[in-house]
Amino acid sequence: MNKRIAALPLIIIIGLGILGFAYAMWKDQAVIKGTVEMGSLNMAFDYVEPPMCAEFYKDPATGELIPGEYEDKDVGQQSCWYEDYVKDTHSGEEGFKTLTIDVTNAYPSYRVHVTFIVHNIGTVVGYLTEYNFEDYGSDEPLTWNSALMAFVNEAGQPVIDIEVTNTLPIQIDPCHSNKMEIDMHFKQPLLEWYTYKFKVTINCVNELE
Amino acid sequence: MNKKIMGMFALLVVALAACGYAYATWVDTLAIKGTVHMGDLIVGILDVKEADDNEMEKYPGEPNKWVNTVEYDLLDSETSVHHTPAVTVYHTMTVKLTVGYPCLDAWVVFDLKNAGTIPVKIKGITVTGKDTKDVEDLTWVDEDTDPTTIVGGLKDPTGQFNLDAIVLNLEVWKLPDYAGPDDWGGKEAPIGSQIHPCTAVPVLLWLNVKQEAEECHTYEFTITIEAAQWNWEVCEAP
Numbered sequence: 001m002n003k004r005i006a007a008l009p010l011i012i013i014i015g016l017g018i019l020g021f022a023y024a025m026w027k028d029q030a031v032i033k034g035t036v037e038m039g040s041l042n043m044a045f046d047y048v049e050p051p052m053c054a055e056f057y058k059d060p061a062t063g064e065l066i067p068g069e070y071e072d073k074d075v076g077q078q079s080c081w082y083e084d085y086v087k088d089t090h091s092g093e094e095g096f097k098t099l100t101i102d103v104t105n106a107y108p109s110y111r112v113h114v115t116f117i118v119h120n121i122g123t124v125v126g127y128l129t130e131y132n133f134e135d136y137g138s139d140e141p142l143t144w145n146s147a148l149m150a151f152v153n154e155a156g157q158p159v160i161d162i163e164v165t166n167t168l169p170i171q172i173d174p175c176h177s178n179k180m181e182i183d184m185h186f187k188q189p190l191l192e193w194y195t196y197k198f199k200v201t202i203n204c205v206n207e208l209e
Numbered sequence: 210m211n212k213k214i215m216g217m218f219a220l221l222v223v224a225l226a227a228c229g230y231a232y233a234t235w236v237d238t239l240a241i242k243g244t245v246h247m248g249d250l251i252v253g254i255l256d257v258k259e260a261d262d263n264e265m266e267k268y269p270g271e272p273n274k275w276v277n278t279v280e281y282d283l284l285d286s287e288t289s290v291h292h293t294p295a296v297t298v299y300h301t302m303t304v305k306l307t308v309g310y311p312c313l314d315a316w317v318v319f320d321l322k323n324a325g326t327i328p329v330k331i332k333g334i335t336v337t338g339k340d341t342k343d344v345e346d347l348t349w350v351d352e353d354t355d356p357t358t359i360v361g362g363l364k365d366p367t368g369q370f371n372l373d374a375i376v377l378n379l380e381v382w383k384l385p386d387y388a389g390p391d392d393w394g395g396k397e398a399p400i401g402s403q404i405h406p407c408t409a410v411p412v413l414l415w416l417n418v419k420q421e422a423e424e425c426h427t428y429e430f431t432i433t434i435e436a437a438q439w440n441w442e443v444c445e446a447p
Contacts, residue, residue, distance in 0.1 A: 026437065027332065027437040027438070027441070028250050028251055028325075028329070029252070029433055030252060030298075030436075031434070032301075032302045032303075032432040034303070034306075034430040034431070034432070035304070035427060035428070036309040036418065036422075036428040037307055037309060037427045038308075038309045038423060038424055039276060039277070039309060124308060125276055173275070174276055206310050206311055207311065207312045
């Protein structure tokens with residue numbers, strides 16, 4: 001025990017000696033204090049201007065698309081609106097995450113064009129790469145087939161063709177918006193006396209691969 | 210008794226004679242008066258040569274992007290009294306990216322100046338970080354495992370998609386041949402290199418925001434560049 005106590009001062013002396021060596025050098029330093037404030041990627045349907053949907057038919061004589069229904073009929077009905085309100089915490093900009101489209105009493109060759117505004121409500125540049133289409137509440141839901149760009153029935157037959165008229169991907173800067181359009185063309189296998197219900201959402205990235 | 214008194218008198222005479230002999234020697238002196246003017250060791254940031262990001266030129270032909278800015282400031286000044294004219298360096302530089310997003314590259318090139326009078330060697334560079342929103346410390350990962358370089362990333366315990374994910378990549382390099390924003394020349398490892406008195410060396414701080422960086426979060430990092438007297442490794446203990 002006495003030997004251990006006797007060794008303690010020796011250890012302390014050696015320890016202090018080491019510390020003394022370490023602190024003895026002249027030194028100085030430069031410090032870089034960095035801050036990275038991350039932005040937000042947030043693309044949404046426009047808060048101010050609602051979507052518009054309109055009927056079209058193809059003129060059998062000229063092939064032109066003409067507003068309304070063939071021979072001034074009033075058979076099909078369509079409506080569209082936004083859902084899922086969102087507010088970006090950085091920019092304070094508002095918008096909606098979902099575009100909803102209901103089409104009732106459609107018939108083969110019935111066409112609906114939907115125009116809407118996509119708004120970059122975040123703080124970083126974004127690319128709108130594609131839309132997600134979903135049949136959200138039909139009695140016999142259709143499945144989205146991205147290869148065919150169509151909703152297909154259980155037999156795999158295209159029921160509604162979708163055309164995205166804008167070239168994607170498209171870059172939208174923060175606080176900027178683009179007017180977009182999708183065209184729906186109803187085909188022969190669609191059901192009679194039926195309401196089709198669709199939801200459209202946006203896929204966006206901050207950088208393309 | 211009288212004989213003893215006589216003897217003491219004789220001894221005293223002899224002793225005084227001996228002393229007299231000693232003081233009588235011709236003498237002269239030579240003095241060495243020494244003066245040590247100590248140098249000083251001051252290392253800091255002299256100025257910033259450029260601070261930018263890659264928003265403008267990453268994708269030629271695409272619309273430009275204007276969302277992020279790279280801001281900086283120099284603080285904690287110190288003026289060296291040994292230089293004529295006096296040289297002021299700064300011991301702290303703040304760098305701020307205002308709107309970070311994945312794949313954003315940002316950089317700052319600054320002059321690291323030896324404003325003192327003795328050579329210095331960069332002894333070490335340490336990197337620490339924090340996610341201030343989650344109040345989490347970030348862990349430095351040395352990706353190239355080279356002890357003379359700073360090439361790595363800061364790992365966040367909770368990234369955007371995964372746990373323990375690197376959110377920021379950082380690199381620090383010396384640019385001895387730096388000639389301007391479009392002409393950086395070669396890069397050299399900073400740790401262990403020397404900077405001579407009155408000399409400045411351009412240093413690059415490179416930053417890359419990774420996919421795992423979280424939206425709306427704020428990441429803070431601190432890079433400490435420690436410089437010591439160039440001979441500290443062979444200096445004996447006091």
